[in-house]
Amino acid sequence: GESVGLHLPTLSVQEGDNSIINCAYSNSASDYFIWYKQESGKGPQFIIDIRSNMDKRQGQRVTVLLNKTVKHLSLQIAATQPGDSAVYFCAENRSGGSNYKLTFGKGTLLTVNP
Amino acid sequence: DTGVSQDPRHKITKRGQNVTFRCDPISEHNRLYWYRQTLGQGPEFLTYFQNEAQLEKSRLLSDRFSAERPKGSFSTLEIQRTEQGDSAMYLCASSDSSGSHEQYFGPGTRLTVT
Numbered sequence: 001g002e003s004v005g006l007h008l009p010t011l012s013v014q015e016g017d018n019s020i021i022n023c024a025y026s027n028s029a030s031d032y033f034i035w036y037k038q039e040s041g042k043g044p045q046f047i048i049d050i051r052s053n054m055d056k057r058q059g060q061r062v063t064v065l066l067n068k069t070v071k072h073l074s075l076q077i078a079a080t081q082p083g084d085s086a087v088y089f090c091a092e093n094r095s096g097g098s099n100y101k102l103t104f105g106k107g108t109l110l111t112v113n114p
Numbered sequence: 115d116t117g118v119s120q121d122p123r124h125k126i127t128k129r130g131q132n133v134t135f136r137c138d139p140i141s142e143h144n145r146l147y148w149y150r151q152t153l154g155q156g157p158e159f160l161t162y163f164q165n166e167a168q169l170e171k172s173r174l175l176s177d178r179f180s181a182e183r184p185k186g187s188f189s190t191l192e193i194q195r196t197e198q199g200d201s202a203m204y205l206c207a208s209s210d211s212s213g214s215h216e217q218y219f220g221p222g223t224r225l226t227v228t
Contacts, residue, residue: 042222046216101162102149106154107154
């Protein structure tokens, strides 16, 4: 079946270190892959996305890498800060037709230690 | 407009009662989505509106669930004869029709069925 999943449920890093969160997907038909951050008691917040025809995209302190050969997606956070502590979800989106619904994975809890 | 708002933020109800949640999307957004999120899981798609038209419903949305968006602005999600399994966070998201797939999420309504 179609799914978006994560390799690790938790990740603990020291403040200032780089963080890497991984995600595997199974649906080759996805057009976009998106990373969301969810803090406790809040809704998911968009971080960065990448189109399926790209390999890499950079934002502010974040980089997303897409490896279509092995259907793997990763989020790299540079110089991780305590405010980065949250659950991170990867999601896929297929923009065919009129529905842009997101399919989420289970999430990775990132804890940043001061 | 500061973002997507949802009301109430928390709802505790007894099994068998009906509940209704409201979502106010970002004002210029014509697409509106409802998701459900249980503890430790990613959000799951429930239904989608484009303007006032409900274009897709997930199989997760049983006959006890109904959603409306009568004027293409705010939306309501009603659950009739609530069951303990309905306990979850109900998230609303909206997006515009620019072709971007970025969805903006509200803070959610946490439902507890006792």
